[in-house]
Amino acid sequence: MTQEELLTVNADTCVDARGTSCPGPLLAAKKAIGTIDKGQIMEILSADEGTRNDIPKWCNKKGFECLGTLEESGFYKIYLKK
Amino acid sequence: MQQVTEIQAVDFQKQIDALTAKVSMLEDMNQDQLSIAVVSGDFDKILAAMVISLGAAAMDTEVKLFFSFWSIAALRDPKKSVRGKNFISKMFGIMLPKGWEHLKLSTMNMGGVGPRMIKSIMKKHGVLSLEEMFKQAGELGIEITICEMSMDLMGIKKEELIDYPNMRIAGAVTFAGDMGESSAQLFI
Numbered sequence: 001m002t003q004e005e006l007l008t009v010n011a012d013t014c015v016d017a018r019g020t021s022c023p024g025p026l027l028a029a030k031k032a033i034g035t036i037d038k039g040q041i042m043e044i045l046s047a048d049e050g051t052r053n054d055i056p057k058w059c060n061k062k063g064f065e066c067l068g069t070l071e072e073s074g075f076y077k078i079y080l081k082k
Numbered sequence: 083m084q085q086v087t088e089i090q091a092v093d094f095q096k097q098i099d100a101l102t103a104k105v106s107m108l109e110d111m112n113q114d115q116l117s118i119a120v121v122s123g124d125f126d127k128i129l130a131a132m133v134i135s136l137g138a139a140a141m142d143t144e145v146k147l148f149f150s151f152w153s154i155a156a157l158r159d160p161k162k163s164v165r166g167k168n169f170i171s172k173m174f175g176i177m178l179p180k181g182w183e184h185l186k187l188s189t190m191n192m193g194g195v196g197p198r199m200i201k202s203i204m205k206k207h208g209v210l211s212l213e214e215m216f217k218q219a220g221e222l223g224i225e226i227t228i229c230e231m232s233m234d235l236m237g238i239k240k241e242e243l244i245d246y247p248n249m250r251i252a253g254a255v256t257f258a259g260d261m262g263e264s265s266a267q268l269f270i
Contacts (some may be wrong), residue, residue: 020208023133026140027218047208058141 001068001079009067009079011043012036018047018075025051026058029080033064038082041067047075055080115144115264119257122270123152123178125185125197125212131270132215139222146264148257150229154236156182156212157228159244171237178236181244182212220247227252227260 001009015032017025025046036042044055052069055078059066067079116138120131131153135145149157155178167175179185187196204211210218219226225248233240233251240251250256261267 018208020210022209023137023140024208024210027136027222030140054137061141 003068003070006068006070006077006079009041009043011079012040014043014045016045017051018045021048022050022054024048026054029055029058033062033082036082041079041081044078044080045075046078049076051078052076112265113144113263114142115146115260116266116268117146117148117257117261117264118268118270119148119150119261120153120270121150122188123155123185124188125182125200126188127270128153128156128182128185129212129215131268132212132219134268135224136210136215136218136222139219139224143266145219145222145224146257146260147224147226148229148260149226150254151232151236152178154228154232154238154243155179156185157226157243157246158238159242160184162242164239164242167237167239174236174238175242178238182216185212216244216246223248225250227257229254229257 013032013036015025015028017028020028025044025048029042029044032042044051046052056066058064059080065081067081069079070077116135118131118135120128122128131147135147139145158178158181160180160183164175185197186194187200190196201211226246228240228243228249228251230251230253232238243249
């Protein structure tokens with residue numbers, strides 16, 4: 001997805017993991033993924049740069065679709081579709 | 083002529099069966115599993131072992147940790163005390179760190195100042211504390227095996243270890259078995 005398209009995405013659930021660093025955000029995402037249904041979208045907020053690479057890798061392994069990352073000031077918004 | 087073809091076909095079938103058996107055996111052997119032999123009892127090395135384990139577990143890789151020698155001191159519960167130890171065991175008990183809160187850094191320990199500095203920086207950066215990491219590890223089903231022989235050598239008893247859900251006391255053979263079926267093995 002392009003950055004413009006990502007701005008219009010409405011996430012079904014949002015995980016705010018800005019308080020933790022590696023591997024905290026991924027663990028938080030793993031916990032939250034069980035609460036959404038297939039096809040729903042999850043938004044992960046993380047201030048940890050590594051999470052940007054970790055989440056797509058995790059999606060790849062689990063068969064989720066990583067939609068992309070938006071960069072905010074001081075943190076990232078990562079979107080994935082279950 | 084036809085007889086020869088039949089013999090060849092039977093041979094082929096045999097070879098295919100043997101190969102199929104071999105492939106399924108190899109598939110069984112290399113599970114998506116990480117085995118780590120944790121031997122060091124330093125704060126930084128236990129931290130590395132736990133971060134890697136949690137990362138792997140978050141990726142749904144099965145994780146098996148083998149705590150041996152100095153690392154067992156990290157699993158002592160400071161709130162628990164044990165009676166009936168002999169002199170050497172008592173000495174070991176006094177000299178070894180009592181749990182993860184009291185571990186030393188492998189370098190720049192500076193009489194305990196180093197670990198305190200690291201812990202305050204970890205907090206600032208939102209890195210989970212070792213206590214929190216072990217808690218999460220338990221929830222994620224990370225398995226901890228403790229080397230029985232090392233416990234005997236250091237006089238550490240199982241009554242003084244932390245409460246952890248997937249903990250067992252076993253020998254090197256058990257871990258060697260775990261390692262054999264893992265796709266990745268580390269030694270820390």
